[in-house]
Amino acid sequence: MVSEDITKVLTQRPLGLVFDIDGTLSPIAQTPDEAKLYPGAAGYLQRASKFAHVGVLTGRAVADGARIVNLEGLTYIGTHGLEWCDGLPTTHPVQLLPEAVPFLEPGKELLDLAEKELKPKIPGLVIQRKNIGGTIHYRLADDPEAARQLILNTLKEPAARLNMHIDEGKxxxxxxxxxxxxxxxxxxRFVEHFNLKGVIFAGDDRTDLHGILEIERLRQDGYAAHAIAVQHADTPPAVLEHADTIVQGVEEMVKLLEQITIDVSRTNA
Incomplete structure (x- = not known):
């Protein structure tokens, strides 16, 4: 059973269901390429898409997020919102926000520097390139905290010079x-694009906090909106503080997604 608050949102039409991938519908993997949806998640997303606008909102590039989910009929939003695709990128064009175009080359230059300066010094470092910028993963480093400091110290000045921003995730x-x-x-943008009356968003990490806080603002603006946080040992406290519902780990999130799918099907009957 889902909560009464979630049920109220699920009765709204048009309805939107928006999910992060890593740590939400996919267990955190050792490397980005190893990530897979939790068993059953794809089927629930596909069923839900018959009754709701389903979005995948990820820090990954659209092509990378779509590779993992691999379902037609969903909206794929990548690089924290810089990319948008109304379906799989193999069949639909990926739209890049015009204001992001000037940062294509600076982002590439900074990641080239990371490849040259950091990879030889940090065994296990994984550099994930995106259309705009990318992510440097140090999960496999022998000393993750030392690796983090070296990455930040190496890139701080070049990033400032190239007018690129540095942030952190897990x-x-x-x-x-x-x-x-x-x-x-x-x-x-997703809510306004589809003229939604209700929306649910689920995420787990620091960058998902923006989505969770937006749910609060959407409610203030009269929308039926609900935020779900997926709790892990390293989930930022602010994510949990501002969420409406907290579930323990990806397995529980996918169980809740199953119940949401059942409920949204019933409300459409």
Whole structure:
């Protein structure tokens, strides 16, 4: 059974269901390429898409997020909102926000520097390139905290010179365009794009906090909106503080997704 608050949102039409991937519908993997949806998640997403607008909102590039989910009929929003695709990128064009274009080359230059300067010094470092910037994963480093400091110290000055922004996730350093685009603004765009009356958003990490806070603002604006936080040992406290519902880990999130799918099917009957 889902909570009464979630049920109220699920009765709204048009309805939106928006999910982060890593740590939400996919267990955190040792490397980005190893990530897979939790068993059953894809089927529930596909069923839900018959009754709701389903979005995948990820820090990964659209192509990478779509590779993992691999379902047609969903909206894929990548790089924290800089990319948008109305279906799988193999069949639909990926739209890049115009204001992000000037940061294509600076982002590439900064990641080239990371490849040259950091990879030889940090065994196990994984550099994940995106259309704009990318993510440097140090989860496999022998000393993750020392690796983190070396990454930040190496990239701080070049990032400032190239006008790129540095942020952090779980055992990862993000290279971002210095734009006010984030998962919250992307979520708002999704709601307005589909003229939604109700929306549920689920995430687990620091960058998902923007989406969770946007849920609060959407409620203030009269929408039926609900935020779900997936709790792990390293989930930022602010994510848990501002969420409406907290579930323990990806397995519990996928069980809740199953119940949401059942409920949304019933409300459409």
């Amino acid at each position: 055992r990862a350093v993000e290279i971002l365009a210095p734009l006010t685009i984030n998962k919250g603004k992307a979520l708002r």
